[in-house]
Amino acid sequence: MNLLRPLLGALAIALLASIPARAAPLRIEITEGVIEPLPFALPDFQPENAAAAEMARQISRVVAADLVGTGLFREIPPSAFVSTVTSFASPVQYADWKAINAQALITGAVAVGPGDRLTVKFRLFDVFSQAPLGEGLQFSGSESAWRRMAHKVADAVYGRITGEAGYFDSRVVFVSESGPKNARLKRLAIMDYDGANLQYLTDSSALVLAPRFSPTGDRVLYTSYETGFPQIFLLDVANVGRAALPTPPGNMSFAPRFSPDGKSVVFSLEKGGNTDIYRMNLDGSGVVRLTRAPSIETGPSFSPDGRRIVFSSDRSGSPQLYVMPAGGGEARRISFGPGRYNTPVWSPRGDLIAFTKQNAGRFHIGVMRTDGSEERLLTASFLDEGPTWAPNGRVIMFTRVSQGAQGDSALYAVDITGRNLRRVPTPGPASDPSWSPLQ
Amino acid sequence: MRHLTRAALLIMVLGAAACTNPGRFDNAGAGGGAGAGAVPGSASDPTSPAYFQQTVGDRVFFAVDQSTLSAEARDTLLKQAAWLKDNPAFSAIIEGHADEQGTREYNLALGARRASAVQNFLIEAGVEAARLRTVSYGKERPIAICSDESCYAQNRRAVTVLSAGPGTS
Incomplete structure (x- = not known):
């Protein structure tokens, strides 16, 4: 962890959007003992340059695995999607995600460079309320720390939906x-x-x-x-x-x-x-x-x-x-x-x-x-x-x-x-x- | 023969000095040398570690979660004490063990209790305290690996392992 600390020491957390966070009905109470996991859609994060294509795919899979592994979430398979995300910035078609019963939508983008610098951005949406859940976040660090950045994205998603701190970056x-x-x-x-x-x-x-x-x-x-x-x-x-x-x-x-x-x-x-x-x-x-x-x-x-x-x-x-x-x-x-x-x-x-x-x-x-x-x-x-x-x-x-x-x-x-x-x-x-x- | 040679060699270097972790004798001569007269170092040589293991008996057993010495255990330990007094060139490490039915740390403490019960008995029976050390392995070193009482009974043990040297001060 001390090996990674210098890499992530300058971990930049930047606000992507100025939409104010608001209380939303999308919420899991962990103490209740969830019986029906919350369905989410996580289209593979968008590579912002050619070098990021494989990294974007892998980061998306780690985020999804973190959430599914809690037993609190269920991933809707991409084969069920009726809409594709072609750009991180494009507006969310809530109806398309509601149609497949996704309650949460996680979108993201990944860029590699300059050098071995890796930048990961993500947004979380409450599909039924048709609104973002919290603000967009951006993490950056060394490419070798890519799994840690994926875990940080998942920790943020988990935190916003459960109201509890996450545990994936551990x-x-x-x-x-x-x-x-x-x-x-x-x-x-x-x-x-x-x-x-x-x-x-x-x-x-x-x-x-x-x-x-x-x-x-x-x-x-x-x-x-x-x-x-x-x-x-x-x-x-x-x-x-x-x-x-x-x-x-x-x-x-x-x-x-x-x-x-x-x-x-x-x-x-x-x-x-x-x-x-x-x-x-x-x-x-x-x-x-x-x-x-x-x-x-x-x-x-x-x-x-x-x-x-x-x-x-x-x-x-x-x-x-x-x-x-x-x-x-x-x-x-x-x-x-x-x-x-x-x-x-x-x-x-x-x-x-x-x-x-x-x-x-x-x-x-x-x-x-x-x-x-x-x-x-x-x-x-x-x-x-x-x-x-x-x-x-x-x-x-x-x-x-x-x-x-x-x-x-x-x-x-x-x-x-x-x-x-x-x-x-x-x-x-x-x-x-x-x-x-x-x- | 390889075992016999090794045991003999170890006896030759006896007294070379006590160290904090004396080399232990493993199953020296086990099964070998029987009936061959007093071959030095063999199980028929009453001054050999092999004799101590096989004829005197190097281990005692305990009831579940107990460190009390049974009548049978006391009998074995009296023989161990007599042998140790006759063979002052040896010191011993008493290893305490537990079966797998218990948590790791509690079983370490339980193994220490068992080893200490043996150590105290041997000291009371006249063995110099400086020749005896204890170590607990808890449930880490079973000799029988099934998961029922037939194995557990063998694993709840204290083993007196001889080492070369007159002991630590």
């Missing part, structure tokens, strides 16, 4: 797996949220587990057996440099997560068989022991305001979720249902906590309010674990493992409504996703 760091179950090789990998632009961050010489993005997406904390013993490492995404975190003495440090300001880390440290939660600055200073119990305390995750930490503990006899002040102190149990609760993760919106629940031989990804009320299970399978939130707090990605000797790990995503469960494409078996913030 990345996922995860563990790429290979080899048999009893000699599994694992390495860190990073990719766009949709599986594109995969890049490996470590080789598979040492077992690596559970990477977690920093709040700005530029660094990753993870657990590695590089020294022969599990230890937390910090990796810089841009230059792939890594270093062991200077944790206090102990047998094993693991389960790290950044604080919301990116300056400190909460993690588990095991000494003499007992695991407790600690906090320290990334440079090793300011170590604070946050729990002090003979039980297992692990999986800490900060609230977005940095004031509280949710974690799991088996102090009651089985793993349950607890919330404590970020400086330590009295912890309040928030999970009370049947089964075992682990890997709590606070939503970036602050309203929900996602978790893994194990009950009656099945695993679930679920969400509850931060006081433990309104628990809802979103998935059920032989083994689901390790939720991570989309930057807008509306989608959760997690690991699903299939049963048996040939069982494999894969990444899945599900909406917090429980709808739109789908597999996230990876080149091979994969686990432990961590979703970046919007770039």
Whole structure:
């Protein structure tokens, strides 16, 4: 992402039209759990010069795939169009789009040059109200960042129709797996949220587990057996440099997560068989022991305001979720249902906590309010674990493992409504996703 | 024979120094050397890692989500302790493992609990603490890969893995 930042640093966002945005009836309420996806038409963006022809087509496809992948939108196939868009500037023939039942129309144009500069413009129309929805937007950057510009267009469309921030211009760091179950090789990998632009961050010489993005997406904390013993490492995404975190003495440090300001880390440290939660600055200073119990305390995750930490503990006899002040102190149990609760993760919106629940031989990804009320299970399978939130707090990605000797790990995503469960494409078996913030 | 030679070589370099991550013996001599008399380094040599693995027993098993040592486990560990006291040139890393029914991080902590239970028992049985280290693999290194109790029971284990050297201080 630091590679792209300079390219997009000068990302120009220019208003194309002076038509004032207005409240429009074209709207999806995500929380309702959409049953009928909103139909949209997306004629391939217009190439403004010959060099842009292929790029225009590809960008259009990425925008459409982003929207369809949410489960909230349905694309009307171009073969159904009764009108063609020949110019980005020409007036919209609303009747032609209404005739095919398109509720939203997305038009765009793409230009390449000078040099490797790529410019993408788009407009969004509410067909039934016969009016633009928001103003036209223009993005420009390096041609190599074309997918990011497509994702930004889709984020803008999603934002205008749902009233929520999008999540398409984001990345996922995860563990790429290979080899048999009893000699599994694992390495860190990073990719766009949709599986594109995969890049490996470590080789598979040492077992690596559970990477977690920093709040700005530029660094990753993870657990590695590089020294022969599990230890937390910090990796810089841009230059792939890594270093062991200077944790206090102990047998094993693991389960790290950044604080919301990116300056400190909460993690588990095991000494003499007992695991407790600690906090320290990334440079090793300011170590604070946050729990002090003979039980297992692990999986800490900060609230977005940095004031509280949710974690799991088996102090009651089985793993349950607890919330404590970020400086330590009295912890309040928030999970009370049947089964075992682990890997709590606070939503970036602050309203929900996602978790893994194990009950009656099945695993679930679920969400509850931060006081433990309104628990809802979103998935059920032989083994689901390790939720991570989309930057807008509306989608959760997690690991699903299939049963048996040939069982494999894969990444899945599900909406917090429980709808739109789908597999996230990876080149091979994969686990432990961590979703970046919007770039 | 290749295994035997390797084991013998490792014994020759014993005491070469303790390092933070001592080289571990894998299945040295497994299945080989039986009945051949006390071939040095073979399973019939009572001072060999192969003997420790096969005759003493290098692992103990646990109930679901437990780190309590069963009577059978204590019996095995008493033999391990006796062997370690007789063979002071070896140190050991105790590996704690869990089955796949649990989340990754909880199982790491559970594996550490199991390894520590074994370590504490061996120390109480007279093995110097400096010769014993622990490491947890959680559910990352199953030895049996089916998804039912017949495999899970084998995976909920702590394995005492010998390494060359008198231990870390």
